[in-house]
Amino acid sequence: MKIKVTDSPARLSQVATDVLAVAVAEGKLFTPRGSVLDRSLGGLLSRVLRKEEIKGKVGETRLVDTPSCPILLVGIGDPKKFDSEVARKIAARVVRTGDRLKACHVTIEDLPIPSKMTPEQLGKNLAEGAVLGQYAFHKYKSEKNPTRTVETLILHSSRKAGVAKGVQTGIIVAQATNLARDLINTPATDMTPRRMAEEARRIGRLPRLSVKIYDRRQIQRMGMGCYLAVASGSVEPPYFVHLVYRPAGKPRKKIALVGKGVTFDSGGLSLKTAQSMETMKDDMSGAAAMLGVMQALSVLRPPVEVHGISAITENMPSGSADKPGDIATSMNGKTVEILNTDAEGRLTLADALAYAQKQKPDLMIDVATLTGACVIALGELCSAIMGNHEKLIQTVIACGLEAGEKIWELPLIEEYKDDLKSPIADLKNIGGRWGGCINGGLFLQEFVNPKVPWAHIDIAGPSWTEKELDYSPRGGTGFGVRTLLNFLLSL
């Protein structure tokens, strides 16, 4: 889909589009242009509104036929609450409705820009909503992409330059998210560690990026025993990925992003139930988000150096698999008693975080589908954040809010660390009965130098959706890409 930004033509008859979307808030037309159109239609739109055929709740729509082109009234809710997320939702709704109507060109009439939003932000959010809203995963359907018809979205705007600039960013961000979604949605037998590494290699060839990929022998040489223990049960070899984005000038900061990359989590010998395994191809969502971010950086080019790191592997049961009771030694020398092979994410991350630290970053953020307990605590729409640096945590939460991604802080409660003690190793990989999400964070903290600001985001809930959301179909959501890009663009 292409997105164009133009002035509103003086007359409705001059608008060349298959559908023209006009915003409605609290039963009234939300844009000054709406009233002009209404008058030229002899009050047709206000008659529809008077009959209360549409009240104006966010995303509510009503199609009105006119002699020129169909007008789609779209609710934007309370105008005081018109924010980035509402902009995304309505753009997605307009494009999806356009697809349903088999329209080729759809137009959104000039929207008043709230005082808290710049024209650039409005353009970015509308573009994100449109491109994310049109996403569908059709790779495995015999009928190719039957539902996408909208080719052009036209944004009418009196602030063309700003809006158009934002649109460019929004498209890049949304495409990065859709890349993450494709990687997650692809079945695990196809999206193997090797395939993920190939994707990293492709991204590493983009301008301003470079990539290093380590195979099993090199992983052994680096002493990543915890990671290797997880990989030992699989016939698919593990690959450790290290991408680097370098800005043109001297970087303002060096950031390490670490993503959990378990391409399939069967639980290993601590086997999951059939039902909880159904969606475990999504256990590489953290790595997918990292790859999406790195791809976007090549174009968005913020003045910071970014290291994208992932210890990619499957977690499978077999004769060569790691066994409950095994002890593995991580790259930083700590020994871990593996009592549950299903708590594998933290083992791969332990080595990935230890490696990330060697790059001497100013700060580190890891993103991981780490615990089912996180989904119990915060539900399917919200991720958890923990870390050793309150300012970093609050900044990431704020970037998430702007991105439409919910993040809630959980405390790393010192006392719970006792439960991670092992009588025969430095640590065990599971904690006490309760607070599983926090226990995961506490385990990772053991592999982080307290002097390096670090945040851990557990995305086990929102990385995947069973229900269709406003701008995501069932499947991988690409959660994290937008928050992380907002964060990197804010430094």
Ligand code: BES
């Ligand atoms: N990949 C899972 C976590 C998960 C669960 C992600 C549900 C998405 C949805 C992780 O590797 C896991 O299995 N964690 C265990 C940890 C436990 C054994 C300490 C869990 O949450 O049960």
Ligand code: ZN
């Ligand atoms: Zn697991």
Ligand code: ZN
């Ligand atoms: Zn897992």
